[in-house]
Amino acid sequence: MIINSRFFNRSELIGFVSLAVLLFLILPLSLDIFRLNLVAKYLTYAFVGIGLVLCWGYGGILSLGQGVFFGLGGYCMAMFLKLEASSVANTKIQSTPGIPDFMDWNQLTAVPMFWKPFYSFPLTVLAIIIVPGIFAFIIGAAMFKRRVGGVYFAIITQAIAAILTILIVGQQGYTGGINGITDLRTLYGWDIRTDHAKFILYFVEVVLLFGCIIAAQFIRLTKLGRILVAMREQEDRVRFSGYSVANFKIFAFCAAAIFAAVGGAMFTLEVGFMSPSFVGIVPSIEMVIYTAVGGRMSIFGAVYGSLLVNFAKTMLSESFPQLWLFGLGGLFIAVVLAFPSGLSGIWADYVQPRIDRLLSSRKPKAAWTESSVADGAPAE
Amino acid sequence: MFGDYSLGDLGAILAMQGFAGLILFSVYVLMALGLAIIFGQMGVINMAHGEFMILGAYVTWMTSTTVQHYAPWLFPGYFFIAMTLAFIASGSLGMLVEWAMIRHLYRRPLDTLLATWGLSLILQQAYRSVFGAREVGVELPDWMMGSWQATDSIQIPINGMFVMALTILITIAVSYVLFWSSWGKQVRAVVQNRVMAGAVGINTEKVDRYTFGLGCGIAGIAGSAFTMIGSTGPTAGQLYIVDTFLVVVFGGAASLLGTIASAFSISQTQSTLEFFMSGSMAKVITLLTIVAILMMRPQGLFALKVRK
Numbered sequence: 001m002i003i004n005s006r007f008f009n010r011s012e013l014i015g016f017v018s019l020a021v022l023l024f025l026i027l028p029l030s031l032d033i034f035r036l037n038l039v040a041k042y043l044t045y046a047f048v049g050i051g052l053v054l055c056w057g058y059g060g061i062l063s064l065g066q067g068v069f070f071g072l073g074g075y076c077m078a079m080f081l082k083l084e085a086s087s088v089a090n091t092k093i094q095s096t097p098g099i100p101d102f103m104d105w106n107q108l109t110a111v112p113m114f115w116k117p118f119y120s121f122p123l124t125v126l127a128i129i130i131v132p133g134i135f136a137f138i139i140g141a142a143m144f145k146r147r148v149g150g151v152y153f154a155i156i157t158q159a160i161a162a163i164l165t166i167l168i169v170g171q172q173g174y175t176g177g178i179n180g181i182t183d184l185r186t187l188y189g190w191d192i193r194t195d196h197a198k199f200i201l202y203f204v205e206v207v208l209l210f211g212c213i214i215a216a217q218f219i220r221l222t223k224l225g226r227i228l229v230a231m232r233e234q235e236d237r238v239r240f241s242g243y244s245v246a247n248f249k250i251f252a253f254c255a256a257a258i259f260a261a262v263g264g265a266m267f268t269l270e271v272g273f274m275s276p277s278f279v280g281i282v283p284s285i286e287m288v289i290y291t292a293v294g295g296r297m298s299i300f301g302a303v304y305g306s307l308l309v310n311f312a313k314t315m316l317s318e319s320f321p322q323l324w325l326f327g328l329g330g331l332f333i334a335v336v337l338a339f340p341s342g343l344s345g346i347w348a349d350y351v352q353p354r355i356d357r358l359l360s361s362r363k364p365k366a367a368w369t370e371s372s373v374a375d376g377a378p379a380e
Numbered sequence: 381m382f383g384d385y386s387l388g389d390l391g392a393i394l395a396m397q398g399f400a401g402l403i404l405f406s407v408y409v410l411m412a413l414g415l416a417i418i419f420g421q422m423g424v425i426n427m428a429h430g431e432f433m434i435l436g437a438y439v440t441w442m443t444s445t446t447v448q449h450y451a452p453w454l455f456p457g458y459f460f461i462a463m464t465l466a467f468i469a470s471g472s473l474g475m476l477v478e479w480a481m482i483r484h485l486y487r488r489p490l491d492t493l494l495a496t497w498g499l500s501l502i503l504q505q506a507y508r509s510v511f512g513a514r515e516v517g518v519e520l521p522d523w524m525m526g527s528w529q530a531t532d533s534i535q536i537p538i539n540g541m542f543v544m545a546l547t548i549l550i551t552i553a554v555s556y557v558l559f560w561s562s563w564g565k566q567v568r569a570v571v572q573n574r575v576m577a578g579a580v581g582i583n584t585e586k587v588d589r590y591t592f593g594l595g596c597g598i599a600g601i602a603g604s605a606f607t608m609i610g611s612t613g614p615t616a617g618q619l620y621i622v623d624t625f626l627v628v629v630f631g632g633a634a635s636l637l638g639t640i641a642s643a644f645s646i647s648q649t650q651s652t653l654e655f656f657m658s659g660s661m662a663k664v665i666t667l668l669t670i671v672a673i674l675m676m677r678p679q680g681l682f683a684l685k686v687r688k
Contacts, residue, residue: 062490148678151425151489155625156671162622163667170660281622285497292494325505332498336491337484 007221011352015300016213023206033195040202040270042310043209047263049291049302050216051256056288057296058225059252060232061149065157066260066287068164069132071279073261076131078274079115080124081184101183106173121188128265129258136257140250158281165280180275184268192269205266209303212259216299219255228252289328293335295344304343393655401651402540403609406547408643410602411620412627413554416639418595419628421571422588424482425493428500429624430617432474432596435503436466436603437612438511444518456521459604466600474596478589500618507614515613543605550601555636567591626670631680638682646670
């Protein structure tokens, strides 16, 4: 039985089940397809958020470059879809048929070498995982082995996000430039633009999201997760105890990168394009905002944070475009100053105790209230 | 890419581009000086630094239009008034921000990054609401236009030399204040050990507030200089913030000399490369070089030897 195993304690199980009910039943049944597609778009950021919970909340490594990995995943998927969309039949008006339209506009006559692997879907799926993974590994190995951390790591990852954006915008012939890769149509001949396809993609995404949640929970509960917390609190003691701090950090950073890349790939499928505006510094910091609002220590918090902030963003920018940035900025300052552990902190501090009291008054001496196994709340 | 030029041409190109990079260098130095005080000395990551700079730029623009309308005889010297006003405006906003927000966060440096990012969003939208989304530019007085013919092939713009001289003056003043005045000693004492500094009678809260204000004020002056190289828009500050952080980190966070050296090398590399390739590739190569060097030497060029 799940309740007795240590994988989820009771409150986490309630969180898991209620999130599943919300995402699998309530939202698909109550929203029309346009809104559901918006929810799907918001949820792609939840993948990044879960990665950030592992790497920032638990590992203490604040990366301001998650947009890089989100973008790499998204671009890998977009390259595959673009190649499929630019078959010879679709592009016969171009001077060189059979290559993506923006390459034709930029006087390229053949598909460049690094685009070639993306003719094959299995290689694309592999690339979505491996390219960001290797990239994160290189960055992580170069930095953590030299004990670069904290603020410096944040600034350097931010610089990398800036570099990649400038590169993508500058190399228009190879990347589509500032417009990104647009006009994506089919996946193996299956039109991804129809309402039906969007409905199915939503469920694919939610299943993947739960896969990520379970993977993150697994990492959190193993010894590895506890070493991450120990490292965040007292890095030197962990090092003196004989653990290789750098390797654990690299692992957390790579895991976060891969989660972000999966989110990016799903983003391309849901929204139908990918552009540098999801790669740079601003989107990267916004992704950190979602996580901070949801609660940097809570996997479910990251999901709710992405949903709520993006929902608020859409609502506010639809009705009061002037106010949106004030709202976002104010929200951010408020979360940092008043609620460092975000929504999940408010829940755990104010709502959960009341529910517990309500339940325990009916059912005293409940056996299940033992505290969670690796509850990593930061020591005050 | 160098093949088409003779050695003499290359020398002239380097010198010309070098002087063209002077204003960029000055903006970098002034931005980075403020940031080196705030980040290097206080440990606060001020992501809104670019917005403080833009505030200075807007003040300069307002001064220039006001002077043009109401006191045209003052126009040749308006820049000095504008700079003073920019310093005061950004500095006081900085002190207000320190009081309202930053002082609660000294123990959590990474959180200052997030909170000041929120502040920068608010300021950007405030600029957009007040000044409009369109970029504004200032007119320079006549004596700043034109250039000085050094040799046949080398021309040096006068406003570049002016801003350069100004930067040197401000740098000297800041290093005097920080390293020789008694207030500067108090600042460094507070940074090194807040509790002990308080125990020996230093008003740490006041020192913090004025230090932050000084850093932001210098950013305001950077904004004044910035009006000479680009037009001012609500989001222009964001373009510079990452570069500036890299300048500070590359130079070694706590070292003013390192900050100046790194601002010089970065701005010169970029403006020299810009002559040979597109601006975006020049920027990519410059940034990549910095990141690569930082990976090999994380403490920056001029690191103070400290025991951790």
